[in-house]
Amino acid sequence: MLSQKTIDIVKSTAPILETEGKKITTCFYKMMFDAHPELLNIFNHVNQKQGRQQTALANTVYAAAKYIDQLEVIVPVVTQIAHKHRGLGVKPEHYPIVGEFLLKAIKEVLGDAATDEIINAWAEAYGVIAQAFIDVEKGMYDTAANQENGWSDFKEFTVVRKEKESNVITSFYLKPKDGSGVTNYEPGQYLTIQVKIPGEEYTLNRQYSLSCAPGHDYYRISVKKEKDNEPNGKVSNYLHDHVNEGDTIEVSAPSGNFTLNREESAPVAFISGGVGITPMMSMLEALVNEGSKREIHFIHAARNEEFHAFKETVNAAVSKLENGHSYYGYDKPLANDGNHHFEGYLSKAFLQNMITNDTITYICGPVPFLKNVVQILAELGVKEENIRYEFFGPAMNLNAEEKITA
Ligand SMILES: Cc1cc2nc3c(=O)[nH]c(=O)nc-3n(C[C@H](O)[C@H](O)[C@H](O)COP(=O)(O)OP(=O)(O)OC[C@H]3O[C@@H](n4cnc5c(N)ncnc54)[C@H](O)[C@@H]3O)c2cc1C
Ligand code: HEM
Numbered sequence: 001m002l003s004q005k006t007i008d009i010v011k012s013t014a015p016i017l018e019t020e021g022k023k024i025t026t027c028f029y030k031m032m033f034d035a036h037p038e039l040l041n042i043f044n045h046v047n048q049k050q051g052r053q054q055t056a057l058a059n060t061v062y063a064a065a066k067y068i069d070q071l072e073v074i075v076p077v078v079t080q081i082a083h084k085h086r087g088l089g090v091k092p093e094h095y096p097i098v099g100e101f102l103l104k105a106i107k108e109v110l111g112d113a114a115t116d117e118i119i120n121a122w123a124e125a126y127g128v129i130a131q132a133f134i135d136v137e138k139g140m141y142d143t144a145a146n147q148e149n150g151w152s153d154f155k156e157f158t159v160v161r162k163e164k165e166s167n168v169i170t171s172f173y174l175k176p177k178d179g180s181g182v183t184n185y186e187p188g189q190y191l192t193i194q195v196k197i198p199g200e201e202y203t204l205n206r207q208y209s210l211s212c213a214p215g216h217d218y219y220r221i222s223v224k225k226e227k228d229n230e231p232n233g234k235v236s237n238y239l240h241d242h243v244n245e246g247d248t249i250e251v252s253a254p255s256g257n258f259t260l261n262r263e264e265s266a267p268v269a270f271i272s273g274g275v276g277i278t279p280m281m282s283m284l285e286a287l288v289n290e291g292s293k294r295e296i297h298f299i300h301a302a303r304n305e306e307f308h309a310f311k312e313t314v315n316a317a318v319s320k321l322e323n324g325h326s327y328y329g330y331d332k333p334l335a336n337d338g339n340h341h342f343e344g345y346l347s348k349a350f351l352q353n354m355i356t357n358d359t360i361t362y363i364c365g366p367v368p369f370l371k372n373v374v375q376i377l378a379e380l381g382v383k384e385e386n387i388r389y390e391f392f393g394p395a396m397n398l399n400a401e402e403k404i405t406a
Helices: 005-020 021-035 037-041 045-050 054-066 072-089 092-113 117-146 236-244 274-289 311-319 367-379
Strands: 154-164 169-176 190-193 204-209 219-224 249-254 268-273 295-300 323-330 362-364 388-389
Touching: 005 021, 005 054, 005 092, 005 117, 021 054, 021 092, 021 219, 021 268, 054 072, 054 117, 054 154, 054 323, 072 190, 072 204, 072 249, 092 117, 092 236, 092 367, 117 249, 154 219, 169 236, 190 236, 204 219, 204 249, 204 274, 219 236, 219 362, 274 311, 274 362, 295 311, 311 388, 362 367
Parallel strands: 268 295, 268 362, 295 323, 362 388
Antiparallel strands: 154 169, 154 249, 169 219, 190 204, 190 249
16 A cells, blocks of 8 residues: 555656656666566567657556556556557566666656655555556466466467468468367457567567457468568568468467457447458457347458458458448559449548447557547547547557657
8 A cells, every 4th residue: 555645756746757758768668678688579679669669658657657546547558558468478577677677767867856755656656556467467367378278478379371361461370289279269359479580689579460250260360561661560571471381470369458349239330441450350250150130330441452351251241241231442542443432531421321429439450540530430429438449559649649650
């Protein structure tokens, strides 16, 4: 239990740290990785370079500090992060390391302003925040390990099938190498995969949404080849170019809280851009499998037909539904593209034909796509709790002016 004095110090200094937040976390990461380079086997180096991870961690520590005497307020945020941590193998013994270097970084950046009293108060507060994470993550590790066919940490899977879905997206079907079955999971959850790429000093971890419903004897992920930037994406290119049927990759059990709520019966819209279609494929197939009578709108935006993955699969799935509709549109259409329902970006004028204020929406795509769609849905009167979205990178505040490189 924190004393009132500690709570007061932490709350009153949180805004100062927030102002210096990014500086502190940047300094923190540098010092921590110098002392513990082995942690580079867990962290995504590109997120570090692009600054998104620093912002995410800083925001969370200061948000937690503001609510240090009512941590229940930040439970949804803790849960989302804890899913990511569990998938990556973050363990209780890592927390003191993060705590030590966070405090060192606060001292370094604040200088004399960081009195012993302030540092001690933050050390105590960090302990409380860390414990909240450790407790939630323990529950998640137990669930992952104790479910049927479950395991904790990473396990070897064999690629049993590799299938091209579009110009840039390829699916990988995965089965446990030890011959066991796969676990059940919630539609919308993701796998964390770990690869050791020849020439890379550290292992690389990435999350990929499961792109089929639970109930098969395999997992399926569908990966976009990230090849339009310099340097190209490491893991996606490695998977496309070097991982083939019969090869092995390390996988941790499904995690994530962007999931289809199957208790609900209100109309639902799945809205995706580009490779953001993957969690929607799992949700759509799950609704087909249960013979759902819900009104279901599947809306997908792609560059053009060549980039449009799963077109036939979605059409076939929707045709099995009593109340299913699918729509797609292209922002850079080609002269010979087949039928499509809109051109350019998804607009309010288009969405208002199928979205009412009781529609439940699931959205996934690049950050600018998310920003646009979330704003339109809010304008159409969709309730905040019914606007549910997934980031294919560190979560961020869609209203904040942050550097975006999705
Ligand atoms: C919950 C979740 C689910 C996801 N589901 C999917 C999915 O279903 N399918 C899917 O394809 N992806 C998915 N992702 C994204 C995926 O995890 C990877 O981020 C993606 O594959 C890119 O990884 P990479 O190693 O290829 O690229 P990285 O090497 O991590 O690089 C990321 C991007 O930054 C660019 N880049 C790298 N270095 C620099 C630099 N110095 N300056 C500028 N740009 C740079 C790269 O070209 C690339 O486009 C998901 C992510 C999350 C968090
Ligand atoms: C109380 C302490 C911590 C807080 C508040 C915190 C917060 C966060 C946040 C906000 C994210 C981004 C989530 C997202 O992707 O949406 C994150 C991701 C992550 N965290 Fe933590 N974290 C803490 C402790 C730790 C520890 C102890 C480790 C392990 C050493 C760790 C490793 C990671 C990794 C590897 C990621 C994924 C980032 C990436 O690879 O880009 N975190 N954490």
